Amino acid sequence: DAGVIQSPRHEVTEMGQEVTLRCKPISGHNSLFWYRQTMMRGLELLIYFNNNVPIDDSGMPEDRFSAKMPNASFSTLKIQPSEPRDSAVYFCASGDLAKNIQYFGAGTRLSVL
């Protein structure tokens, strides 16, 4: 398996633009997680899905952030409008509900100018 695949790897955009991050989880996994990592705040869980259903979105910073999982093999995290403080590395991870272990993608480094 190719592991968790995220795209793009790097994104540079201007303040106010819409940003969409994409994630393909490992086939057969039934949970998916979106994290944000910064030097100041460390690794923060934004939202996670079980069987494509959002379970906990309490970490989503504000209404500008939204996440979807239309099927078991694809998820998006959207920021609209983006702001400079959204600059961070965004990770997607997938896992098996029964095993509790998460497998991370390589991340998307987002820079909002």
Added chain:
Amino acid sequence: SQQGEEDPQALSIQEGENATMNCSYKTSINNLQWYRQNSGRGLVHLILIRSNEREKHSGRLRVTLDTSKKSSSLLITASRAADTASYFCATVRIQGAQKLVFGQGTRLTINP
């Protein structure tokens, strides 16, 4: 707030020495996990220890868990340059909740 707190924040040792990192947490847990992150990469799962276990080994890794003190330690024996990375502990608080709460990590540097 972060559930896990790693200590030290940074550790630099010579190749071949043992490296010990500690993690403390605040609430009751179902299990505790350690992950490694190489620079510019995603996190990689290393080892999971359940709340009813006290010690676990995997290759050069040894993890201990003391639920009475709400703490865990990760020992890497005979360190190698390739072990240079950040190490994070993560806890699962409620069975079935799936949510991992990560600490701030320990930055480990192995000097050749």
